[in-house]
Amino acid sequence: MRIAISGKSGCGNTTVSRLVASQLDYPMINFTFRTLSEEKGIEFWTFCKMAEQSDEFDLEVDRRQVEMAxxxxxxxxxxxxxIWMLKxxxxxVYLTASTEERARRITEREGGTLQERLQQTMMRDANDSARYxxxxxxxxxxxxxxxxxxxxxxxxxxxxxxLILQEVRNREKR
Structure with missing residues (x-):
């Protein structure tokens, strides 16, 4: 079974995907902008700015993750x-969370102030949505x-x- 898990930054995509993959003993594929920025040795926020100027980064991330899956x-x-790319x-599965909660989680993960992360999260949401x-x-x-x-x-x-694992079990029974 191929399981696709999506959501905006801070919804828990990566953590939840790891947990589900581990429980099912499936490989986890999480090739993201963050992965590509690290691979290319470019600071993440600088990389995001570069991605606003060129589609090559989005296209590469999306192509590579689908190929891996x-x-x-x-x-x-x-x-x-x-959920859109892996037809x-x-x-x-789509994960949601309020913007404030997502910014709080990102602050816990990456540091900085909540206000700074809230502004960055809203900016990233708008930029990502426009690009997609x-x-x-x-x-x-x-x-x-x-x-x-x-x-x-x-x-x-x-x-x-x-909740995701319960849905997997329900589908396996069908």
């Missing part, structure tokens, strides 16, 4: 656009393509992963 009969693909996914629409005509706030939408605002990653 299609090479596996069973996997968990966690990325901003996984072959057997289960598409321009590149792929994808509205990354439209959850209608998802099989399962989970608001992670008041849930820990283990709780979110448990």
């Amino acid at each position: 299609l090479a596996q009969p069973n996997c968990v693909l966690g990325s901003r656009l996984a 072959e996914a057997d289960l598409k 629409m321009r590149l792929y005509q994808i509205d990354n706030s439209d959850t209608s393509i998802a099989d399962l939408v989970i608001d992670s605002s008041d849930k820990g990653p283990e709780q979110v992963a448990a």
Whole structure:
């Protein structure tokens, strides 16, 4: 089973994807902007600015993650656009959380002030959404393509992963 997990920054995509992959003993694919910025040796926020000027980075990340997922009969693909890009996914999960909660989580993960992270999160959301629409005509706030939408605002990653694993079990019984 190929499972795609998407959501905006700070929703818990990476953590939840890792937990689900681990529980199922599936490979986890999480090739992201952050991964590519590290691979190229470019500071993340600088890389994001570069991506605003050139589509090559988005296209490379999206192409590589789909190639990695299609090479596996069973996997968990966690990325901003996984549910749209991996058309072959057997289960598409979209995670949501309030902007404030996402900024709080990013502050915990990366440091800085909550106000700074809140502004960056809102800016990143707007920039990402505009790019996804321009590149792929994808509205990354439209959850209608998802099989399962989970608001992670008041849930820990283990709780979110448990909901996804329950859906996997339900689908295996069919």
